[in-house]
Amino acid sequence: MTVPVVPDALLQVIVVPLVFAVIVFALGARLGKNVGWLAFAALLYTTVLMVLVGLRLWVIGTYPAESYSWVSSSGFSFGFLADNLSLPVALVMNIVCTTTAVYSMDYMKHRLEVMYGSEKKGQYSLYFLNFMLLDAGLIGTALATNLIELYLFVELMLIPSAFMVALFGYTNRERTAIMYFLWNHLGAFIFFAGIILAYIGTGSFQISALSSMPVDTLAYWAAGLILFGWLIKMAVFGVHMWLPTAHAEHPTSFAPFIVTIVGVGNYVVVRLLVQYMPVEFAPLAFPLMVVAVATMVYGGAMTLIQTDVKYLYAWSTISQNAYSLLGIGSLSLLGVSGGIFYFLNHIIGKTILFCVAGILIVQVGTRDMRKMGGLAGRMPVTATLCVIGSMILSAVPPTGGFQGEWILFTGVFYRGVTGEPWWYLAVGGIGLISTLLTVAYTFWPVRRMFFGAIPAELSQVKEAPLTMTVPLLFLAGLSIVIGIYPDLLYHFLYQYAKLLLPPLGGA
Numbered sequence: 001m002t003v004p005v006v007p008d009a010l011l012q013v014i015v016v017p018l019v020f021a022v023i024v025f026a027l028g029a030r031l032g033k034n035v036g037w038l039a040f041a042a043l044l045y046t047t048v049l050m051v052l053v054g055l056r057l058w059v060i061g062t063y064p065a066e067s068y069s070w071v072s073s074s075g076f077s078f079g080f081l082a083d084n085l086s087l088p089v090a091l092v093m094n095i096v097c098t099t100t101a102v103y104s105m106d107y108m109k110h111r112l113e114v115m116y117g118s119e120k121k122g123q124y125s126l127y128f129l130n131f132m133l134l135d136a137g138l139i140g141t142a143l144a145t146n147l148i149e150l151y152l153f154v155e156l157m158l159i160p161s162a163f164m165v166a167l168f169g170y171t172n173r174e175r176t177a178i179m180y181f182l183w184n185h186l187g188a189f190i191f192f193a194g195i196i197l198a199y200i201g202t203g204s205f206q207i208s209a210l211s212s213m214p215v216d217t218l219a220y221w222a223a224g225l226i227l228f229g230w231l232i233k234m235a236v237f238g239v240h241m242w243l244p245t246a247h248a249e250h251p252t253s254f255a256p257f258i259v260t261i262v263g264v265g266n267y268v269v270v271r272l273l274v275q276y277m278p279v280e281f282a283p284l285a286f287p288l289m290v291v292a293v294a295t296m297v298y299g300g301a302m303t304l305i306q307t308d309v310k311y312l313y314a315w316s317t318i319s320q321n322a323y324s325l326l327g328i329g330s331l332s333l334l335g336v337s338g339g340i341f342y343f344l345n346h347i348i349g350k351t352i353l354f355c356v357a358g359i360l361i362v363q364v365g366t367r368d369m370r371k372m373g374g375l376a377g378r379m380p381v382t383a384t385l386c387v388i389g390s391m392i393l394s395a396v397p398p399t400g401g402f403q404g405e406w407i408l409f410t411g412v413f414y415r416g417v418t419g420e421p422w423w424y425l426a427v428g429g430i431g432l433i434s435t436l437l438t439v440a441y442t443f444w445p446v447r448r449m450f451f452g453a454i455p456a457e458l459s460q461v462k463e464a465p466l467t468m469t470v471p472l473l474f475l476a477g478l479s480i481v482i483g484i485y486p487d488l489l490y491h492f493l494y495q496y497a498k499l500l501l502p503p504l505g506g507a
Helices: 009-060 086-116 122-143 147-168 173-202 207-212 217-233 243-248 252-274 278-304 309-329 333-363 380-393 400-416 423-450 466-484 487-499
Strands: 066-071 076-080
Touching: 009 066, 009 076, 009 086, 009 122, 009 487, 076 147, 086 122, 086 147, 086 252, 086 333, 086 466, 086 487, 122 147, 122 252, 147 173, 147 252, 173 207, 173 217, 173 243, 207 252, 217 252, 217 278, 243 252, 243 309, 252 278, 252 309, 252 333, 278 309, 278 423, 309 333, 309 400, 309 423, 333 380, 333 400, 333 466, 333 487, 380 400, 380 423, 380 466, 400 423, 400 466, 400 487, 466 487
Parallel strands: none
Antiparallel strands: 066 076
16 A cells, blocks of 8 residues: 655644644634634645555554754754654544634634624634644644653643633633633643753753653652643642633633643653653652542542533543543553543543533523523434533443543553552542443433423524534544544554553553
8 A cells, every 4th residue: 555655744734734823814804704714724634644644654654753953053953753652642633623623613703792792703813823823732742852842832732722711711711811821831831840850861852862861860850840740731630720710711612622732741641751751750650540530530529510511521621631641650551552542532522512512502592501401302413412422421332432441441450450559459440430420420411401391491492503513523423433443543552552561561
């Protein structure tokens, strides 16, 4: 099988969204919501590029890294790497962004009309400018080969996302944006401190140079700071306070970005610490599992008491993201690969559910689930999407969430039955029990919103426009395809984790 090679494909994946950020900003006022089609076209092109890269990886097993001179006098360069870990992460994130570009058009039309009393077309320029910058930041974070480059892409995720909340959010949006920015910048600052310590120990900012760092006190501090910085950005229990409000009060079309920004930390932990600093990370692994389980249980319990549909899914993000950390902390082949696989399916499922919440805001006019009921008869497509999204998060076959959950829990329990202390089994058992919370907080809202008697004031509610439902149907179909044939993604992740098998210690 011959796979066409596109010159500088990985660089294009970053540059095209940046170029189109300028284009959509310039044309937003003229084209109005239809400027979203330009964003969609650009991201569809970069998605096709990554599919071609993935085919080459599948057939040949490798893809050449791209390197570009940055500061030639110092020999400082930046580059992009598409391997069996970064490629599936970047591809799924880009697919989510691509579908969200279409969904955003009608959602933002409604949001602007509520905010300003009219569509105010010039605001589309600001929205899609930040939208494209965010995509570039996410994909750059996955593909970066240099720690400073990685940090800059992390900041590229942060600044536009804060503007999104400040410009188009709901209650106290400026205050919420400042809180979101400060917490995430604190995490980024601590991560940056870890980068500096790593540079002192290696004399290089290349990510691959982390493996040459002497195993000493400095290395342990570097690993600890890198991990703690990302745990703040991932809103684990104890440093979770910023996420529920930021995740519930942003414009709902922006929700897929927040979910992905929070979850991409799983990728960074594996890339930097599990791959290149396994000795330094090992003492932190089991405490990470304990924090993950605490986050799963606490986040799940808080989700159960929510009545606002956006706060419901915001709190569930805290709980769900910790599943991946539990698998990664097990330091087993299936735990690590399953953790990343679960993260990718989680962002698909949560994108569907948050966008369903956006549909309810647009079509029903409320976020309060107590005021809903019986909407399946008026909105059958939206109801179906909510059921499928709930199935993904609850790991119900044949969705991809089921495949991810059983793989990562197999890895977790493997550690508990192969000579490890009994508390590995205990933590895994608590984690498994917490999955019952997931079933409860995903399916009871479905019953509450879409079944039973419909309130008289909602009897005239209509189904959402196709631009809001078709992208979500595509994601739902994708999750089912992955659930039936998980090797489409897991082939890459397993091959990657298998190379780390000696330090991981088994299946």
